Amino acid sequence: MTDPQTDGERLALAQPGDEHSLAEWEAAAAAVLRKTRRLGEDDADAAVWDQLTRSTLDGIAVTPLGVPGGDATAVRPTREGAWDIRSLVADPETKLANEAALVDLDGGVTSLWLAADESTDVAGVLAGVLLDLAPVVLDAPTATAAVADAFLALPGAKHPDSNLGIDPLGALLRASTSTPSGERSLDEAVDELATYARKAWQADVRAIVVDATAAHDLGASDAQELGWAVAAGTAYLRWLTGPGGFSVDETAALIEFRLAATDEQFPTIAKFRALRTLWASVLTHSGVSTSSTSGSSSTSGSSSTSGSTEARIHGVTSRPMLSKYDPYVNMLRGTVAAFAAGVGGADAVTVLPFDSTLGRPEAFGRRIARNVNHLLIDESHVAAVADPAGGAYAVERLTNDLALTAWSEFQALEAEWEGGHDFAPFKERVAAVAARREAEIAKRRRPITGLSEFPNLAEVLPEREADPLNDRVRRYGASFEALRDEPAGRPVFLATLGPVAHHTARATFAANLLAAGGVAVTVAGATTGPDDLVAAYDGEPVVMLAGTDAAYEEWGAAAAEALRQAGARHVVIAGKPVTYADGSAAMGVDALAFLTQIREELAK
Secondary structure, eight states: OOOTTTTTOOOOSOOGGGOOOHHHHHHHHHHHHHHTTSSOTTSOGGGHHHHHOEEOTTOOEEOSSOOSOSOOOOOOOOOOSSOEEEEEEOOSSHHHHHHHHHHHHHTTOOEEEEEOOTTOOHHHHTTTOOTTTSOEEEEOTTSHHHHHHHHHTSTTOOOTTOEEEEOHHHHHHHSSSSSOSOHHHHHHHHHHHHHHHHHHHHHTSEEEEEETHHHHTTTOOHHHHHHHHHHHHHHHHHHHHTTTOOOHHHHHHTEEEEEEEOSOHHHHHHHHHHHHHHHHHHHHHTTOOSSOOOSOOTTTOOOSOOOOSSOOEEEEEOSTTOOSSSTTHHHHHHHHHHHHHHHTTOSEEEOOOGGGGGSSOOHHHHHHHHHHHHIIIIISOGGGSSOTTTTOHHHHHHHHHHHHHHHHHHHHHHHHTTTSOOOHHHHHHHHHHHHHHHHHHHTTSSOOBTTTBSOOTTOOOOOOOOOGGGGGOOOTTHHHHHHHHSOOSSOEEEEEOSOHHHHHHHHHHHHHHHHHTTOOEEEOOSOSSHHHHHHHOOOOSEEEEEOOHHHIIIIIHHHHHHHHHHTOOEEEEESSOOTTSSEEEOTTOOHHHHHHHHHHHHHO
């Protein structure tokens, strides 16, 4: 193979003659959209921006092309090399939890996230774990002190990336009430936080996890999740630099953040990058030094450090985005989410097993979950570059816009928490976002593969033991899952008009739509007129016509009338509304409303 440099040749990705203007890109994109009829012949080429730009739930525009301009800036990740692969250990059975932890560690996991409560045998779960090599992050909102004490009593539990996982605000947000039970409980939380912050400092571990997934699991948008993270982190800075007696630098070094990573790749990348920018701004305004915390603490007597004041971020694949039906698709969602978290600069990444939605995951699901990280790090080399998205105009702008929106949410929380911590306004804002997301999912503008789109009614779900962690979230596809949980007792007769080649498109649309609601179909097949439909008709009370616009115009009304004469009680059409049908379904239909009505008709 010749060396192009030796031969005097030049290799380049682009030459000066390859440069094109923005107007040329608009013209090329517009030509494609006109072919698909998304643009008219008289529409300006610049209209492609409106057609191809989508908005997030925060109202932030995600453009099809990044261009220079604006003041987009971001704090770069400080992670060097591979991120920490962290597995969640949550089985209530001590032996099973210990086995899962040891198998995960043998399989390449580098830290553990331990979900615990009052009944957890911490020593038993962590038996055999080399705590000086493998960090452990605790998550025990109902038994914070007991679990922390049990962990700190273990020999060698001094890894600087271990964390006692204290997060009283997150625990209160997850509670069913909209406001804390009173200032006394909050005062007790402050005292407990200060006590265990000192113990953590002395043990050379971190003390606090600002778990913003508490907001995410309620349905929060990206900006709301970030706003909560920064507000909670700031509250802990105040708590510990006041009654706690710590400096701001020392407190910042005790904190780790946890964010949800979804399969919306670019918004997730921007969210992780934006948190670094937001937290750096808080620390700058708080007077934190730019160097890592070091030396001794006058309050704790420690002669070591609990780590850097830079934001340390743990990314966990979103639990709400996972689906119970067709759960194997969750492997793909988890891969995209983990990729986005890694590219966004996460210091640690947890991929939830694909079967988490069914209950406690089994060994196969856990193995696939940890191997997703290995694939991204070792085979795809995603971690070889500190900030792969840095410099990309689209990502930089999205990061900046998201950070600005999140800062506004942070300011709102600061105002609402002045003199107390009233969560009601925040929960109302989150509920409004959740309702908008639900409406988009209902209309399948946010499709969920295997659930709202391309469902498999014949699938048999793997059986798992119940997992209480699933009770803390409402999955995005919960409404469709509820329909699938109780399939309709009888099918819909799919009255296909014309030959197969003509009716296939709408028949497939109709069958998939009905299957998303747990409704099966019987299909007429190729037909030439109403008589063929009547001959194939099986007596079901609900009928759905599926054919071309030309067939509808030619003999749709006659077909509907003939089927009614044969016994059909409710006739709908796949396509635009017509006078001879009782309902219709086309692209953009409120699928949940339509399916609910169909099921009601079938139940009569």
